[in-house]
Amino acid sequence: MRACPALLVSAPASGQGKTSFTAALARAHVRQGRKVQVFKTGPDFLDSMILARASGRPVYQLDGWMGGDDDMRARLYAAAGEVDLILVEGVMGLFDGSASSAALAMRFGLPVLAVIDGSAMAQTFGAIAHGLAHYRDGLKVYGVAANRVGSAYHASLLEGSLPPDIQWLGALPRDASMALPERHLGLVSASEQQDLDARIDALADALEAHVSVSLPPPVTFQAQAVASMPKRLLGVRIAIARDDAFCFIYPANIDVLEEAGATLVFFSPLAGDALPDCDAVWLPGGYPELHLDALSGHVTLHRELREHVDAGKPLLAECGGMLYAMESLAGVDGEPRVMAGLLPGSAAMQSRLAGLGMQSVALPEGELRGHTFHYARAEIAATPLAQAHNPDKGPSKEAVYRRHRFTASFVHFYFPSHPDAALQLFAP
Incomplete structure (x- = not known):
């Protein structure tokens, strides 16, 4: 004690x-x-x-x-x-x-x-x-x-x-x-x-x-024993977008990746950074809708991300990261801007809340928990891999999409809810 x-x-x-x-x-x-x-x-x-x-x-x-x-x-x-x-x-x-x-x-x-x-x-x-x-x-x-x-x-x-x-x-x-x-x-x-x-x-x-x-x-x-993290990502380089457009990152998620042996490399799409040399990519949530011109204009990064996914490498896009991964995103002005084009479809910001609540998703890798909170309406021309469960029986039940090793959803995942499942999303 x-x-x-x-x-x-x-x-x-x-x-x-x-x-x-x-x-x-x-x-x-x-x-x-x-x-x-x-x-x-x-x-x-x-x-x-x-x-x-x-x-x-x-x-x-x-x-x-x-x-x-x-x-x-x-x-x-x-x-x-x-x-x-x-x-x-x-x-x-x-x-x-x-x-x-x-x-x-x-x-x-x-x-x-x-x-x-x-x-x-x-x-x-x-x-x-x-x-x-x-x-x-x-x-x-x-x-x-x-x-x-x-x-x-x-x-x-x-x-x-x-x-x-x-x-x-x-x-x-x-x-x-x-x-x-x-x-x-x-x-x-x-x-x-x-x-x-x-x-x-x-x-x-x-x-x-x-x-x-x-x-x-x-x-x-009271003391609580903590299970050791398997070194599933030893030697794996994960590129993580981190700036004002991609800022919703739980410190506990970073800890899970590092304890599993991953090398984390942060980059800023807003600053015009190229995609770092990496084995996997994480596009976390944030405020892409506030930086549409800068994100739309970085066409080199769009191409690099598409090549990464087409090569069968892992990429996780969460909420704002998924909006950036779509073909286009419109701000509150209604004008669509070209995004990375990893996921077929478009999204637009609206004044009304579109998603809110805890989420649990049964993925092939295992069940991951998290939450959703966004003002975006998305039309995605793809069949969901899975549908989230809302434990509070609320209306928000987000879909999860997958192409090759690319996984996208409005859900912000909390990696400690099932570390092994989270690690599999990034493992080569």
Whole structure:
């Protein structure tokens, strides 16, 4: 067993400021000389990028369905032996979903710090805090903090509304200079925010001035044996697209490939890079729709990717990577641009959400789990290899396409859900 101070940061709903608060908390403790490991509940990429910048360490997912209990337990146990503080940012509202943040907190004994947007309320703040603390027996609430507070007087009204058994931790003021910008998939990615560190520092400054940043009590984490990764990819060179158009990459997926012996070579289609000498290619998700002219104009890379697939070499294209692999992609302006032409068909961005939810796909290599989240409508002139299963019985059930060793889908796969199956997608 190992003990380490830990908190799960949650809220009554999405949009309350969990990511901003967690980032501020991480940066404040890092500035005090502590090592902080942040985890993100659920499959989100964008929050994790912000939190990685704030903490200076990769942010890993804690997801009971994608990774399972053993995966989560192993990651928490490993972190407890390396850092001074563990922070877990929850997903949606505290009790939302079958695999809720509350369920995660109770499973691992994590005390909850509840962030509540107090901008449009006064004494009702106390009622919401009371509900969060007492809705489910066995949940430990460490305290509550208010976000987007208008004044010291406003903060005093919120604090005064709390019942005596709930600890007031303080309030962050409403300040546009500290807000993290958003767009259709959530927060703007960390690499695109030139002033991100300044915003995080401003948040940390405000936190240190108005909110308690003392260490929470230690939590005891149980040991979890981790199976050794087979060296299935020893000597295999995998070229991975990584830039602002292809930025949705789980650190755990990188770990799986490296532990299997692969040599990873990163390249940027946006920068005009040629396809590196490689045995396999990975085109992860991201924002190709925001960079259509640059991606369309890189015809040399289009040809190199087609030659790679035609030679029978492995290539995995996920979500944005699949959009880039199609014959054409239209942005919100409706004008199609030529893409790489690996998959017959076209896609167009739309204003309505087109796919959302956890996904499980039974591939010939084995079952892989992951999720889908996109605004693209695709018309693909190919027969799917497989159809995803949505464990929450939602409407989004994505298809998976294959030609030779080329595999494409809107699904973002979480490789630790079935490492051997993931490794087979890249093995020569």
